[in-house]
Amino acid sequence: MLVHPSLPPLHHLPDSLPLDGAVRIELESGVPIFRASATVQNRIVMLLEKQQLEALTELEEQELDAYEEIDDYLSFVNRTIRNLAVAPNSQG
Template sequence: MTLSTFPKLSALPASLPLDSAIRIELVEGIPIFRASDAVQSRIEVLLNKQQETALSEEEERELDCYEEVDDYLSFVNRTVRNLIVAQN
């Protein structure tokens, strides 16, 4: 992997708490980056509201940003896992 293939985030959600936004868990000795409980709760609120009624444009952008962050964390987790597995 080169730096040119590393994805870039276009924005972070305005509601993303800069402290305690991400937690790290060890899974079989591999660090896994996950959204904090507070962030997951906000996403659930938005998803539940989306099922009941239309989100505002701002809420749609916020949810889109959270989806982008989730995709980014998934990429980071896959990359870390693959690097560790390749070393072993």
């Protein structure tokens, strides 16, 4: 499958990522914004706090890296949606 070159690649998802409820949708000025769920955010915070106190295991490092990839992906999706939502209104 061809992927758009500006689309951030997702190599894998963390095993701890819940398949249901991993992402929530919020409306900002009528535009849907995708965010990590509270469960996912709590896991990321836990990993970051642990990382400040001690070294993460290799699996935890991989998990944190995968969450970073997901965050990059959601940011890209949100930027794209915002740009599409604004574009028709700016051509007036």
